Amino acid sequence: MHSEDTIAAIATxxxxxSISIVRMSGPDSLxxxxxxxxxxKPPLTERPSNTIVHGFVLDQGRDVDEVLVLVMRAPHTYTxxxxxxxxxxxxxxxxxxILRCALQAGARPAEPGEFTRRAFLNGRLDLVQAEAVLDLxxxxxxxxxxxxxxxxxxxxxxxxxxxxxxxxxxxADLAAAMDFPEDELHPQIGVNSTNTLKIxxxxxxxxxxxxxxxxxxxxGAMVVIxxxxxxxxxxxxxxxxxxxxxxxxxxxxxxxxxxxxxxxLHGIPIRLVDTAGLRPSDCELEREGVRRAREQMLxxxxxxxxxxxxxxxxxxxxxxxxxxxxEKCVVVLNxxxxxxxVAPKDLPGHDAVVTSLLxxxxxxxxxxxxxxxxxxxxxxxxxxxxxxxxxxxxxxxLLLKAASEVEAALAMLxxxxxxxxxLASETIRTAVEYLALIIGRVYHDSLLDExxxxxxxxx
Amino acid sequence: MHSEDTIAAIATxxxxxSISIVRMSGPDSLxxxxxxxxxxKPPLTERPSNTIVHGFVLDQGRDVDEVLVLVMRAPHTYTxxxxxxxxxxxxxxxxxxILRCALQAGARPAEPGEFTRRAFLNGRLDLVQAEAVLDLxxxxxxxxxxxxxxxxxxxxxxxxxxxxxxxxxxxADLAAAMDFPEDELHPQIGVNSTNTLKIxxxxxxxxxxxxxxxxxxxxGAMVVIxxxxxxxxxxxxxxxxxxxxxxxxxxxxxxxxxxxxxxxLHGIPIRLVDTAGLRPSDCELEREGVRRAREQMLxxxxxxxxxxxxxxxxxxxxxxxxxxxxEKCVVVLNxxxxxxxVAPKDLPGHDAVVTSLLxxxxxxxxxxxxxxxxxxxxxxxxxxxxxxxxxxxxxxxLLLKAASEVEAALAMLxxxxxxxxxLASETIRTAVEYLALIIGRVYHDSLLDExxxxxxxxx
Numbered sequence: 001m002h003s004e005d006t007i008a009a010i011a012t013x014x015x016x017x018s019i020s021i022v023r024m025s026g027p028d029s030l031x032x033x034x035x036x037x038x039x040x041k042p043p044l045t046e047r048p049s050n051t052i053v054h055g056f057v058l059d060q061g062r063d064v065d066e067v068l069v070l071v072m073r074a075p076h077t078y079t080x081x082x083x084x085x086x087x088x089x090x091x092x093x094x095x096x097x098i099l100r101c102a103l104q105a106g107a108r109p110a111e112p113g114e115f116t117r118r119a120f121l122n123g124r125l126d127l128v129q130a131e132a133v134l135d136l137x138x139x140x141x142x143x144x145x146x147x148x149x150x151x152x153x154x155x156x157x158x159x160x161x162x163x164x165x166x167x168x169x170x171x172a173d174l175a176a177a178m179d180f181p182e183d184e185l186h187p188q189i190g191v192n193s194t195n196t197l198k199i200x201x202x203x204x205x206x207x208x209x210x211x212x213x214x215x216x217x218x219x220g221a222m223v224v225i226x227x228x229x230x231x232x233x234x235x236x237x238x239x240x241x242x243x244x245x246x247x248x249x250x251x252x253x254x255x256x257x258x259x260x261x262x263x264x265l266h267g268i269p270i271r272l273v274d275t276a277g278l279r280p281s282d283c284e285l286e287r288e289g290v291r292r293a294r295e296q297m298l299x300x301x302x303x304x305x306x307x308x309x310x311x312x313x314x315x316x317x318x319x320x321x322x323x324x325x326x327e328k329c330v331v332v333l334n335x336x337x338x339x340x341x342v343a344p345k346d347l348p349g350h351d352a353v354v355t356s357l358l359x360x361x362x363x364x365x366x367x368x369x370x371x372x373x374x375x376x377x378x379x380x381x382x383x384x385x386x387x388x389x390x391x392x393x394x395x396x397x398l399l400l401k402a403a404s405e406v407e408a409a410l411a412m413l414x415x416x417x418x419x420x421x422x423l424a425s426e427t428i429r430t431a432v433e434y435l436a437l438i439i440g441r442v443y444h445d446s447l448l449d450e451x452x453x454x455x456x457x458x459x
Numbered sequence: 460m461h462s463e464d465t466i467a468a469i470a471t472x473x474x475x476x477s478i479s480i481v482r483m484s485g486p487d488s489l490x491x492x493x494x495x496x497x498x499x500k501p502p503l504t505e506r507p508s509n510t511i512v513h514g515f516v517l518d519q520g521r522d523v524d525e526v527l528v529l530v531m532r533a534p535h536t537y538t539x540x541x542x543x544x545x546x547x548x549x550x551x552x553x554x555x556x557i558l559r560c561a562l563q564a565g566a567r568p569a570e571p572g573e574f575t576r577r578a579f580l581n582g583r584l585d586l587v588q589a590e591a592v593l594d595l596x597x598x599x600x601x602x603x604x605x606x607x608x609x610x611x612x613x614x615x616x617x618x619x620x621x622x623x624x625x626x627x628x629x630x631a632d633l634a635a636a637m638d639f640p641e642d643e644l645h646p647q648i649g650v651n652s653t654n655t656l657k658i659x660x661x662x663x664x665x666x667x668x669x670x671x672x673x674x675x676x677x678x679g680a681m682v683v684i685x686x687x688x689x690x691x692x693x694x695x696x697x698x699x700x701x702x703x704x705x706x707x708x709x710x711x712x713x714x715x716x717x718x719x720x721x722x723x724l725h726g727i728p729i730r731l732v733d734t735a736g737l738r739p740s741d742c743e744l745e746r747e748g749v750r751r752a753r754e755q756m757l758x759x760x761x762x763x764x765x766x767x768x769x770x771x772x773x774x775x776x777x778x779x780x781x782x783x784x785x786e787k788c789v790v791v792l793n794x795x796x797x798x799x800x801v802a803p804k805d806l807p808g809h810d811a812v813v814t815s816l817l818x819x820x821x822x823x824x825x826x827x828x829x830x831x832x833x834x835x836x837x838x839x840x841x842x843x844x845x846x847x848x849x850x851x852x853x854x855x856x857l858l859l860k861a862a863s864e865v866e867a868a869l870a871m872l873x874x875x876x877x878x879x880x881x882l883a884s885e886t887i888r889t890a891v892e893y894l895a896l897i898i899g900r901v902y903h904d905s906l907l908d909e910x911x912x913x914x915x916x917x918x
Binding site: 009011012013014015016017018019020021023050051052053054062063064065066068070072076089090091092093094097115133136137138139140141142144145146149150152153456458459 | 468470471472473474475476477478479480482509510511512513521522523524525527529531535548549550551552553556574592595596597598599600601603604605608609611612915917918
């Protein structure tokens with residue numbers, strides 16, 4: 001499985017930091033590092049695993065950066081191969097120059113996710129764990145990070161493997177029963193298989209139920225601010241973000257493009273979108289803004305509809321509010337400081353909050369209501385106590401297919417016909433294949449390409 | 460000098476990366492790390508220096524992240540103290556959670572630049588080297604990075620120390636000569652001192668000459684794009700940046716706020732500013748844009764004045780061009796694809812380039828001209844061959860003071876009067892104090908606060 005070439009990439013986030021890391025993995029990591037480094041003796045290639053060496057990276061005799069060199073030898077490394085990390089001074093320029101030296105000395109630029117891909121190919125992680133690495137890097141809340149780490153540590157893999165093993169056993173039992181049709185255990189095998197399949201089905205359903213939480217934790221809940229022009233939408237965005245992101249002016253139509261920003265509300269990552277004011281306009285730019293706003297609104301997990309409550313409820317506002325799904329909408333009755341001519345009771349059946357963004361009033365209530373509306377259902381108990389799982393879209397689509405195979409197999413077993421029992425065994429094997437694809441017991445390069453291309457380079 | 464408390468901070472840049480680092484420094488680094496880690500035996504506190512240990516960070520018994528632990532023991536560490544680095548999975552959430560654990564276990568959040576400040580206080584770096592750490596992190600071009608690294612390695616310190624030592628010797632010689640006025644070496648001391656001071660003065664002047672390069676490499680050269688509305692300013696910005704940063708539309712006044720972006724031109728970092736179109740406007744927002752544009756223009760190292768060359772030269776354009784300093788201005792004659800009614804010869808004494816941004820013509824010529832206009836003078840030879848130095852604003856202001864003291868001392872020595880010789884010795888001591896402030900042989904907490912507050916946290 002071991003790769004023949006050695007890959008290199010910058011492993012720290014770009015931008016201003018104190019330390020940046022260039023990481024190499026592959027059989028020539030140590031040799032390449034030796035070529036570009038000036039260190040104290042003994043030479044790098046003779047250093048034991050898990051040691052740190054001080055040195056300088058050289059480019060044609062000139063110092064490029066002062067570094068700490070981390071020597072980690074196969075097989076107990078992230079990738080399972082020889083790994084060298086060069087820790088240089090922070091900033092992008094140093095890291096970029098060190099990487100250039102490594103490439104000139106014979107390393108190949110790593111593809112996105114290639115370090116983790118190698119970890120998978122070398123059996124250090126299964127596919128579900130490898131995916132968790134990306135989730136952990138991308139996690140924008142404690143809750144998301146915890147779920148990702150548990151997945152990385154193998155909690156989800158354990159359940160999937162248990163489902164896999166149970167399905168394999170059932171398929172084998174059914175096949176064996178057919179080989180010895182006169183066996184007296186025969187009826188018992190049917191009952192056992194049915195029971196196991198029912199439990200498996202329950203487990204799959206429980207996993208499927210975690211998908212929505214996974215989706216929100218991975219992608220963030222999309223909250224779209226809309227409303228007529230000049231009612232305070234951008235002010236609401238700035239207030240929720242707690243800094244001035246959007247230009248605010250008394251001139252209607254100030255926000256032309258839609259603005260998207262991220263923040264966390266009660267541990268839930270939120271993608272907050274401020275749309276252009278919904279007013280008909282002769283201006284080409286503004287019309288484009290309104291069109292984009294409508295596009296965003298269709299994808300919303302929650303709508304914040306803002307209106308000027310110091311004015312009587314306009315027919316346009318009333319129509320817009322009626323247009324939004326009630327369970328996904330909070331109406332913000334803003335400008336309460338100018339008097340209140342629309343009250344929550346005027347919008348029966350809708351959740352509404354009276355605010356004065358100018359005086360920063362009503363915000364706690366708004367945040368609480370937003371949290372309650374987005375709040376994801378509590379996790380169904382799964383595996384050992386305290387474990388927390390949230391499957392991804394990829395897991396879901398394969399689990400749905402597996403579930404329908406399991407259901408079909410159950411129906412076949414219920415029919416009591418012998419030929420159906422044979423078919424059930426085959427059907428279960430199909431479900432097993434879907435499980436194998438999730439865990440990565442079976443994979444195609446195209447699947448790996450798809451999964452790892454979403455990683456950053458250096459991971 | 461050693462600190463009594465242990466500091467901790469995230470040391471990698473925020474954002475999506477593969478690896479993030481939480482760094483601790485201080486006497487309790489190892490003890491604190493042991494409290495929050497689950498690792499294989501032997502315990503962390505018994506591990507030798509410069510070793511890497513695999514483990515898990517724990518928060519109240521729950522795993523927070525899988526980490527590599529770097530153990531580095533005083534005194535041969537960055538800060539000169541015990542240092543522990545926890546390398547976790549990338550992304551901000553993991554790092555933030557690991558840091559929280561370290562703080563709960565007794566570490567104190569590091570102030571900006573506090574690791575480097577400790578390195579300075581523990582004698583691992585002088586002040587000029589410490590400043591180079593920040594320059595290296597911030598460097599946005601190879602050239603800037605090389606200069607910063609040479610400064611970190613001590614090239615500038617070496618010259619400053621040599622100036623310092625020479626001045627101390629001269630001051631001591633002069634003082635000794637006064638103590639023994641009848642000494643026959645007296646006249647010779649005067650001549651020697653004068654010669655040394657002249658050489659010192661020459662060195663200081665050479666250092667001062669590197670300031671402009673330093674300023675541009677540290678802050679970037681500011682290039683301001685201006686011109687009337689709808690001549691292609693935003694298109695020029697996008698073209699130079701090689702991606703679509705600004706919204707471009709046929710509607711005049713599309714760019715309201717000014718846009719600033721960075722890129723590198725021939726190794727020189729450039730801050731490119733696109734201003735709002737300079738047209739009188741009734742719109743409050745646009746008027747504000749024009750006001751801000753004028754503000755930016757005063758700070759420019761180079762102006763790119765764009766006009767529509769398919770139309771005859773307008774009096775407003777002619778006046779605007781005349782308004783800009785010739786040596787700092789390039790006129791971009793755009794829209795050449797629509798015909799050319801203004802040619803470079805119509806703007807005698809100005810550097811002008813014919814372009815068609817639409818057809819991507821004339822761009823190489825424009826880039827070359829920009830580079831030539833900004834190009835910083837070649838470095839005066841200083842110290843050993845190949846060394847490259849660029850002083851900072853702080854160095855400059857202290858060196859200017861030192862230079863004027865040295866000049867004053869030279870004048871005093873020339874006067875031939877004995878009391879002036881005494882004054883010269885005192886004057887040189889003042890120059891020595893300025894040098895001491897640059898290198899950090901003498902410092903006040905307020906100076907350190909000022910220098911290190913510009914660092915990021917974790918450095």
